[in-house]
Amino acid sequence: MEEDFKPGEPVIEVRDLYKSFGDLHVLQGVDLTVNKGENMVVLGRSGTGKSVLIKIMVGLLKQDRGDCIVLGKEVSRLEGNDLRDLRLKIGFSFQNSALYDSMTVRENLEFPLVRNIPNLTRAEIDEQVEYVLDAVGLLQTINQVPAELSGGQRKRIGIARTLILKPEIMLYDEPTAGLDPITCLEINELINEVKEKYQTTSIIITHDLTCARETGDRIAMLLDGKFLKTGTFEEVFDTDEERIKSFYDYNFIQ
Amino acid sequence: MSAKKKQFVYGKNLDNALLAVYNAYVFFIRFFREVFRGRMEFQEIVRQCYAIGNRSLLLISLTGFITGMVFTKQSRPSLSEFGATSWLPSLVAIAIVRALAPLVTALISAGKIGSSIGAELGSMRVTEQIDAMEVSAVNPFKFLVVTRVLACTIAIPVLMFYCALVSLLGAFLNVTLNEGTSFIAFFENAFEQITFLDIWTSVAKAIAYGFTIGIVGSYQGYNASKGTEGVGKAANSAVVTSMFLIFIEEVIIVQVSNYFRI
Numbered sequence: 001m002e003e004d005f006k007p008g009e010p011v012i013e014v015r016d017l018y019k020s021f022g023d024l025h026v027l028q029g030v031d032l033t034v035n036k037g038e039n040m041v042v043l044g045r046s047g048t049g050k051s052v053l054i055k056i057m058v059g060l061l062k063q064d065r066g067d068c069i070v071l072g073k074e075v076s077r078l079e080g081n082d083l084r085d086l087r088l089k090i091g092f093s094f095q096n097s098a099l100y101d102s103m104t105v106r107e108n109l110e111f112p113l114v115r116n117i118p119n120l121t122r123a124e125i126d127e128q129v130e131y132v133l134d135a136v137g138l139l140q141t142i143n144q145v146p147a148e149l150s151g152g153q154r155k156r157i158g159i160a161r162t163l164i165l166k167p168e169i170m171l172y173d174e175p176t177a178g179l180d181p182i183t184c185l186e187i188n189e190l191i192n193e194v195k196e197k198y199q200t201t202s203i204i205i206t207h208d209l210t211c212a213r214e215t216g217d218r219i220a221m222l223l224d225g226k227f228l229k230t231g232t233f234e235e236v237f238d239t240d241e242e243r244i245k246s247f248y249d250y251n252f253i254q
Numbered sequence: 255m256s257a258k259k260k261q262f263v264y265g266k267n268l269d270n271a272l273l274a275v276y277n278a279y280v281f282f283i284r285f286f287r288e289v290f291r292g293r294m295e296f297q298e299i300v301r302q303c304y305a306i307g308n309r310s311l312l313l314i315s316l317t318g319f320i321t322g323m324v325f326t327k328q329s330r331p332s333l334s335e336f337g338a339t340s341w342l343p344s345l346v347a348i349a350i351v352r353a354l355a356p357l358v359t360a361l362i363s364a365g366k367i368g369s370s371i372g373a374e375l376g377s378m379r380v381t382e383q384i385d386a387m388e389v390s391a392v393n394p395f396k397f398l399v400v401t402r403v404l405a406c407t408i409a410i411p412v413l414m415f416y417c418a419l420v421s422l423l424g425a426f427l428n429v430t431l432n433e434g435t436s437f438i439a440f441f442e443n444a445f446e447q448i449t450f451l452d453i454w455t456s457v458a459k460a461i462a463y464g465f466t467i468g469i470v471g472s473y474q475g476y477n478a479s480k481g482t483e484g485v486g487k488a489a490n491s492a493v494v495t496s497m498f499l500i501f502i503e504e505v506i507i508v509q510v511s512n513y514f515r516i
Contacts, residue, residue, distance in 0.1 A: 060388065060389065087390070087391040092386070092389040098381060098385065100378075100386075101378075111390075116391050116392070162390070
């Protein structure tokens, strides 16, 4: 039976999670709880395993040890239709957007829709595609191919493609990486709009402090394979911990 | 903490080779499992068939025509020594139908289609497009691999027939210019010695080659890694491995068909 989560209840629980690639120990006993309706930012330097953590949450990678429970289910134990059902409730926005190059924006958005919700009429498909494109403010790009879009537009279309399946959880992998400051602000706004409009619970992976401050209800600081501190932006950075202070100092905050 | 040294069973190279064979076997088995599971992507299969034909038609036309013409030209002196130039159409037709058309089609397709499948899927893998399909609850194997392998298995036999026809036209041009043989006489003579076994053997070869090109290209691309370097490697391995397997299959199918011929 489907579990119904109320606001404030944990929808993602990570306990004592370990993941290594050969001799490289990326995650070393990670614990994290994300409650329904909140935006959790996972902050950390490049290569600290932030993306690995959210890839484990959608079953793209398997942990070596520990638990990763999403919407009440241990992801590593799911297979076939169970895994498919869980993935339908999770939207994953990739760092480089991962749009299908050979398809137009319309086809990119239709692709997961028609394969997961069969028997939709042409009019229903068009309506849903146009609705999400409008939500990300890019309806005019509907017939363009990804190569014709800017970095920011690609990110927005990538987010639109995940929204079309109306996910309960959104996972953003470096949503502002490689974008100019103005576009970064637009993406931050979009993340907050998505939360409001679609009532999603989100994990935002980033090393951008502005993005963390603008989008995060809580922040978890990942360093050396473990969460060093979790709390609001102010709680995390009001600290004497040298590694957190140096991370803050090297970042530019507007 | 000291780094744990990796242990090998038979040594690094042999272990890696055995692992590669095992992975290829798993991929091969998965293909047959996925073919019969879930809904078939007919539209994508048709699109891939069109792309395969479109990509290789010109090259196959040129190569096939030249092969037929050159083979006829080079066979003539040997036959004329015995005063047997009238057998030229039959000889050329047997060579084309039994060996040249399937092989020429397969080798061109391995270069043109195999590399393109390897590069396309490799690039999709390294840019996370395959992961994107997976997380949006779409089976990427079914959509990308099954469709391409089936399209190659269907389209390459069709291309093989086309190649045979164009090669025979090349041979006819050479024969008519030298011996003045008419179109009807040439083709009557050419098909006199061709049996159903020859045609079915060629079709079997083309199906096997098509499947090989599709599955090898898909395997290399689907499992590509290490960025753009990995994409190039996938395309290259797709061509080299398929050509190697095609020659092995050629030997096996010829042996089997000769058994039935006797």
